[in-house]
Amino acid sequence: MRLVGIDPGLLRTGYAVIDASRPMAPCLIEAGLIRLPPRSSVASRLVQLHDDLAELLSEHEPGIVSVEEVFVNAKFARTAVTMAHARGVVLLCAQRAGARLVELAPATIKKAIAGNGQATKAQMQRAVAAQCGLATPPKPADVADAIAIALCACLRGARGR
Numbered sequence: 001m002r003l004v005g006i007d008p009g010l011l012r013t014g015y016a017v018i019d020a021s022r023p024m025a026p027c028l029i030e031a032g033l034i035r036l037p038p039r040s041s042v043a044s045r046l047v048q049l050h051d052d053l054a055e056l057l058s059e060h061e062p063g064i065v066s067v068e069e070v071f072v073n074a075k076f077a078r079t080a081v082t083m084a085h086a087r088g089v090v091l092l093c094a095q096r097a098g099a100r101l102v103e104l105a106p107a108t109i110k111k112a113i114a115g116n117g118q119a120t121k122a123q124m125q126r127a128v129a130a131q132c133g134l135a136t137p138p139k140p141a142d143v144a145d146a147i148a149i150a151l152c153a154c155l156r157g158a159r160g161r
Contacts, residue, residue: 002029004062004099005150006053007142008086010045011036013053014142017060020154028132029060031143042085049089057097065094066102066153068109068145102153109145112152124148 001021007014016031034052036045057065067090072080094101107117114127125137125144131151138144 001064002060002062003064003066003150003154004057004060005066005146005148005153006090007068007145007149008049008083008090009036009142010042010049010082010086011038012140012142013049013086013090014140014144014146015053015056016143016147016150017056017062018147018150018154020064020150024155026151026154028134028147031138031147033140033143042082046085046089049086050093053090053093054096057093057099062097062099064102064153065090065097065099066104066149067091067094068149069103069105071106104149104152104156109148109152112155113148121145 003018003020005016013034015034017029019027019029034049036048067087070080070084070087091101110119110124111117113131114123116123121141125139125141128144128147129137132147138147
């Protein structure tokens with residue numbers, strides 16, 4: 001079974017595709033970024049994100065799509081709203097692809113992958129590299145986060161909200 005983890009954003013959306021047929025030994029198949037043009041309108045970027053995600057999900061046919069829940073920090077409320085737009089597109093694409101959706105809290109992902117619910121971006125990148133047997137930590141952090149989201153869903157037996 002394939003599982004896709006997505007770290008949504010309106011400039012960069014990270015994604016990771018893993019083979020989850022052996023939950024205790026998931027295998028990374030592909031990871032990367034969907035880059036969206038910063039000078040385009042939000043609506044244009046959402047359309048492009050939809051089209052690119054729909055194509056990715058059609059190509060890999062995942063049984064599960066895992067995404068991070070929105071974390072709202074009062075100091076960065078605007079960022080949370082922006083991320084929520086992209087996250088809505090992810091939810092739509094997952095539903096249309098017929099995949100089961102698993103939503104995970106950021107602290108849950110960090111604790112499962114790095115052993116610390118407050119892990120930094122660098123710690124997450126190193127933890128993901130170690131778990132996937134990568135020679136170097138994945139960059140940028142959006143890619144590492146997407147891999148972590150997918151790994152966490154797999155390790156948790158794809159339980160979520």
